[in-house]
Amino acid sequence: MEPNEKLHNKNKTNPPETRKAARHQRKAAQKAERKTEKKRPTEEQKPLYNPFFAYKKRRFPIWQRLIALISLCCIALVVGAMLGYGGLGHRNPFAVFNPDTWQHIFDFFRTD
Structure with missing residues (x-):
């Protein structure tokens, strides 16, 4: 199911009366979908504790x-x-x- 189909199926049950309301409803649905898509960093992605802040090992010392x-x-x-x-x-x-x-x-x- 494509993202647009989700929005259109949602609108069929309770259609908005104005274009502004439809746009607002569509933006709210997209915003909610974006929140669920955000991934939390895993253990591999988390930086290790480093007392020198953002120090990275140089390729050439x-x-x-x-x-x-x-x-x-x-x-x-x-x-x-x-x-x-x-x-x-x-x-x-x-x-x-x-x-x-x-x-x-x-x-x-x-x-x-």
């Missing part, structure tokens, strides 16, 4: 996120140095890993 962030920053620094030295400086990009290259760069900053 904070320490893993920090390590990932630091490693990504290091990778970006190396790639940026290779692009800058090789692309803009028109030199071998792998010369960035040579300590003599860095010594030459630091010599520009030191003044005697």
